[in-house]
Amino acid sequence: MDIKVLGTGCAKCNTLEKVTKEAIAELGIDATVTKVEDFIKILEFGVMTTPALVVDGKVVVKGKVPKVSEIKELLK
């Protein structure tokens, strides 16, 4: 599974990355998490409110940091 965290380096973006990694660890799935900090790349996903979470090329979360349990739901 290819997971991207989009964000320009704000506190919430780092939280989202951390929470996502926790969710992956709890689910025990095989996934790579990369951070996208470049404005242009972020915009290419059509995202205007960071942080956002992209799973296999699809934007699933934007503009907020969900709970670990909610991310687990999204990754299943």
Add this chain to the structure above:
Amino acid sequence: MQKLISLNKSVWTFPVLLLPIWILLYVNLWSMADFLTYSVLNFNQGEHLTESVFFFIYEVPKVMLLLVLIIYAVGVLRTFFTTEKTRKILEGKSLFTGNVMGAVLGVLTPFCSCSAIPLFLGFVEAGVPLGVTFSFLIAAPMINEVALVLLAGLFGWKVALIYVGTGLFIAIFSGWLIGKLKLEKYVADWVYQIKTNAEETESEQLTFNDRIIGGFTAVKEIVGKIWIYILIGIAIGAGAHGYVPEDFMSNLLGADNWYGVPLAILIGVPMYSNAAGIIPIVSVLIEKGVSLGTALAFMMSVIALSLPEIIILKKVLKWQLIAAFVGIVATGIIVVGFVFNYLI
């Protein structure tokens, strides 16, 4: 909380049940503070210390109650607005009408200054006029529900409403002027070349319950972050309550001094703080004899313009446009400061 809500499908009962409790508390605040100060803590009437203690005991719960109510209401209201919808509304809007709508939507749309650049790019790319985009970007940080409540609590509703009114005016006027001046050529060249994936990310369908919960989340998030600034602000206000202003500040930044407003803005622009953090400073300034217009101008310049923001904007705008933006907004704030000082 989350568990409780998922168990109970009719979340709307929470606000309905909480509202009467809120009203009951709010109406009886004065007598409760009175009872606590004079009967429980046994302070003597008429002393400076007593005045300060009473002010603190009365103001803290009052401001907190107002904050919870307003942030809750705004939190629910904001679930109806998303950046995507706002962009759609503003696409290709004409000057003036577009500026008015941009400014109003700037207040209503959830916004975090850390997404200012992606938002700017997204708007411009979709064909929202530059001036309209600026009206949005100026209004969004400048008019803030926390500042509104704090101003209302500490200085009265009239001051709070003037703050919102003049804030909107500056956002509309500055954006309109930026549009009129045709500064599009000073946006970094690459901005007009980017193409986003036009595929619309489907917007979530929010239920009524989601919106109710949205309000609670907003309260938890915002009040959790700012309560300490509020305590400090009111404590400072209470400490200075009833004391005579110091000459130094009132001479330098009082209403009689013509350069008070520009000086306050000169100090305020490089500084960065959110609305909650700046209010304690504003209450000190006012208690020390700085006139209200000057203090408000200072507050607006701190939250609407800042050095870190200018540095970030440099990535998408050429310096000519940044200079125009800062110059126009600062001038607008100066005008507001003068008008305020003159009227009050």
